[in-house]
Amino acid sequence: xxxxxxxxxxxxxxxxxxxxxxxxxxxxxxxxxxxxxxxxxxxxxxxxxxxxxxxxxxxxxxxxxxxxxxxxxxxxxxxxxxxxxxxxxxxxxxxxxxxxxxxxxxxxxxxxxxxxxxxxxxxxxxxxxxxxxxxxxxxxxxxxxxxxxxxxxxxxxxxxxxxxxxxxxxxxxxxxxxxxxxxxxxxxxxxxxxxxxxxxxxxxxxxxxxxxxxxxxxxxxxxxxxxx
Numbered sequence: 001x002x003x004x005x006x007x008x009x010x011x012x013x014x015x016x017x018x019x020x021x022x023x024x025x026x027x028x029x030x031x032x033x034x035x036x037x038x039x040x041x042x043x044x045x046x047x048x049x050x051x052x053x054x055x056x057x058x059x060x061x062x063x064x065x066x067x068x069x070x071x072x073x074x075x076x077x078x079x080x081x082x083x084x085x086x087x088x089x090x091x092x093x094x095x096x097x098x099x100x101x102x103x104x105x106x107x108x109x110x111x112x113x114x115x116x117x118x119x120x121x122x123x124x125x126x127x128x129x130x131x132x133x134x135x136x137x138x139x140x141x142x143x144x145x146x147x148x149x150x151x152x153x154x155x156x157x158x159x160x161x162x163x164x165x166x167x168x169x170x171x172x173x174x175x176x177x178x179x180x181x182x183x184x185x186x187x188x189x190x191x192x193x194x195x196x197x198x199x200x201x202x203x204x205x206x207x208x209x210x211x212x213x214x215x216x217x218x219x220x221x222x223x224x225x226x227x228x
Contacts, residue, residue, distance in 0.1 A: 003069075003070065003100065003104070004067070004068065004069035004070070005019070005069065005072065006069050006070065006071045006072060006074060006077060008072055008073060008074060012052075012054050012072055015051050015053070015054065016052070018051045018052075019048070019052065019100075022045065022047050022048060023042075026041040026042060026045065035104055038104055039112075039115060040115060042097060042100050042101055042104060043097060043101050043115055045097070048096060048097050048100070049095070049096075049097060054073075054096070055073075056072075056073065056093060056096075057075075057092050058070055058072055058073075058092070058093045058094070058096050058098070058099035059074070059075065059078035059090065059091075059093075060090060060091050060092075060093060060099040060102045060103055060107075061078060061081045061082060061090045062089040062102070062106055062107035063087055063089035063090070063107065064081030064082055064085065064090065065082075065084075065085045066081065067081055068103075069081075070096070070099045070100070072096075078090070079144075082144060082145055083144050083145075084145075084204070085145055086145060086209045086212070088144075088145040088146065089107040089146065090107070091107070091109070101115065109149050109151075110136075110149075110151055113151075135151065136149055136151060137150045138150045138177045139177040140179065141176060141177045141178050141179070142179055142182045143182060143185070143203070143206040143207040143208050144207040145207065146177075164191070165183070165190065165219075165220050166219070166220055168220075168222070169216055169219040169220045172216065172219055173216075186208075186216070189202050189203060190217075196213075196214060196217045199213060199217055200214065200217075
């Protein structure tokens with residue numbers, strides 16, 4: 001808190017201002033209010049959908065380049081905050097309520113998935129221990145950053161034979177959660193790039209960090225198993 005809502009009209013702005021009164025009634029100003037308890041109260045509120053009747057999508061950006069906000073149907077401003085930002089934490093939602101809960105829980109999807117009356121603690125007067133957080137097994141990435149998160153281990157192992165970047169580079173990309181289509185895109189760009197400068201000039205505008213591109217180039221060209 002506070003949560004910034006980037007609106008497109010005066011009607012939406014007035015609705016966003018009305019959220020403050022609802023939050024106050026739900027107890028967000030209490031010093032001992034736990035985020036999980038407040039998030040549950042917001043998730044179960046029947047007033048928020050009636051107040052904020054605007055259709056989605058709602059782009060929630062907890063960690064952007066310069067802003068932390070919910071962007072109402074504004075994909076351009078949303079992408080400007082997350083595109084090329086390695087540590088971006090963001091999610092698209094179809095309802096304002098989901099976007100608000102995401103921001104309250106600081107972009108923690110594990111807590112969002114356990115957001116029900118059985119798993120969340122009771123208010124301070126009936127305090128119970130918080131549920132143990134789930135361990136993040138892997139982030140799923142494309143060139144713009146993290147697009148999803150996997151909780152719990154999986155039996156799948158990197159298969160560098162699927163790609164032509166060599167063992168170390170392919171393992172690096174798969175271990176960091178890059179999707180198969182993204183790895184193929186990187187592979188195609190590399191295959192037609194004659195130098196690290198050209199490789200970087202083509203990948204960085206798509207969202208990959210310049211330092212990561214340079215490191216990837218080194219991995220590819222120092223791998224004896226390189227396919228090209």
